[in-house]
Amino acid sequence: MDLTVLSYVIYLFISIVLTVWVARTLSRAGRVFLAQVFPGSEHLAEAVNHLLVVGFYLVNLGFVSLYLKSGATTETARQVFEGLSVKEGVVLLVLGGMHLGNVFVLNKLRSNSRRDFAVIPPIPPTGFLPEVEA
Incomplete structure (x- = not known):
């Protein structure tokens, strides 16, 4: 087997294992965020997750392939x-960027849902304005 083909096989193996590990970690931790975003609707939270x-898989595995x-x-x-270290370094940076992006989106969703449920009641009137004649 050619060393180039061997490096491709090693690269694909490491990249796919890392992508699956990060995706599973995001999925487990993301359930907690999504449960707060969609209270009382576990099915919707699970579907969004x-x-x-x-x-995440499509973007990362597409990048790995390209x-x-x-x-x-x-x-x-x-x-x-040397070639593998450069390639895997770039893949790790992309995975990290995707991870941070997902955490940002989930946190934004959670913040928006908390704001929507924290409705402040209107202030009751303290008096009336005099009527203005036209």
Whole structure:
């Protein structure tokens, strides 16, 4: 097997494992946020959570696939590891960015739902304005 093909296999394996691990972590932690966003509607919270996870998979695995090809030649083990470190570093940065983006969106949803349920009653009138004749 060519070293370039070996580096592709290693890259795909590590990237897919990392993507699945981050997606599962986001899914578990995201349920708590979404339960607060949709109180009393666990089915809706679970559906939104599932859609977020599917979107996360699609974006990250699409990026991993597009980033697979390398223009550099890999003739030695050192070049394999150097190429893999750059590729995996970029994948980790993208996963981290996606993770922070998901946390931001979930927190924004939670903040909006708290604001919607915290309705302040109107202030009662203290007097009446005199009628103005036209």
